[in-house]
Amino acid sequence: MEKGNVTLEVENNIGTITFTHPQSxxxxxxxxxxxxxxxxNAGKDDSIKVIILKSGGNKAFCAGANFDELISISDFEMGHNFFLxxxxxxxxxxxxxxxxxGRVQGKTVGGGVGLAAAADYCLACTSAMIKLSELTIGIGPFVIAPVVERKIGFSALSQLTINATEWKNPEWAKSKGLYAEVYETTDELDEAVNKLAVQLSRSNPEAMRSLKKMFWKNTENWNELLSEQAAISGKLVLSDFSKKAIENFKSKMVKK
Known part of the structure; x- marks a missing residue:
């Protein structure tokens, strides 16, 4: 658990994937x-008709990249592989x-925003603010940029990327298409997520597979594209600017 965990639970044709890590x-x-x-594996499991992607706890959905690992990156190959x-x-x-x-119960940063954008349908809570803070540590959201832009558009992506210290509230995220709906409490969020999952679990699997292909049209080159984007971040994270910025961020967190 100290290094985090990922679990898959299957019930009534619904596969719930939960990732957890003690550092938000x-x-x-x-x-x-x-x-x-x-x-x-869940995609290959015939007993699963629909997948819920969530994180553990009731606070942060995902704090993005792990800073302990970021600061340990010492060469380009390590950096490329991490962002890959x-x-x-x-x-x-x-x-x-x-x-x-996607089930987003709290704040989400960087790569966590990428997960929310990658989900085919994302529901959130009123505490689910978002931020792309990568520029503050000398890199950028290069890997997740294509999937975020695909969901919310270039203008909204550029706003998040450039104003890297500002949190955007869930209503802003909903207005841009990242969240389909926003709920006051996690209980209401879970009720809505479960209701939709049950509905989809009873739908025609072949129709849903065809819809999925349609939704992700024109992304056939993403294996290569995202690898290229990962290489950009892998290079930038080695810079003196990034090393110092990450160290400063970590020291502030320790003081807190």
């Missing part, structure tokens, strides 16, 4: 690999033949 559900490479593997982990999760959702419902 950050995503180190080991967890990204496990999440990719779990999503891929986010690309692999996005591609696993993209290639999964099942519809994926």
């Amino acid at each position: 559900n950050t995503l180190p490479s080991q967890l990204l690999e496990l999440l990719t593997h779990t999503l891929t 982990g986010f690309a692999n999760v996005i591609n696993a959702i993209r290639l999964c033949p099942k519809l994926v419902i």
Whole structure:
């Protein structure tokens, strides 16, 4: 549990994938690999008709990249492979033949916004504010940019990317298409997520597979595209600017 975990529970043709990490559900490479593997296997499981993607706890949905691992990156290959982990999760959702419902209960940053955008349908709580903070540590949301832009458009993506210290509230995210609906409480959120999942679990699997292909039209080159984007971040994270910025961020967190 100290390194985080990913679980898959299957009930009544609904597969619920939950990722957890003690540091606000950050995503180190080991967890990204496990999440990719779990999503891929769920897509192949005939007993699963629809997938719910969620994180553990009632606070942050996902704090994005794990800073302990970011600061340990010492060469380009390590950096590329780390950011490729986010690309692999996005591609696993993209290639999964099942519809994926995102359940966002709290704040989400960076790669967590990418997960919400990759979900085929995303529901959130009023505490689910979003931020792309990558520029503050000398990199950028290069890997998740294609999937975020696909969901909310170029203008909204650029606003999030450039104003990297500002939180956007869930209503803003809903107005841009990231969230389909926003609920006052987690109980209401869970009720809505479960209701939709049950509805989809009773729908025609072949029709849903065809819809999924339609939704992700023109993304056939994303294996290569996201790898190229990961290489940009993998190079930038080695800069002196990024190293110092990450160290400063970590020291502030320790003082808190």
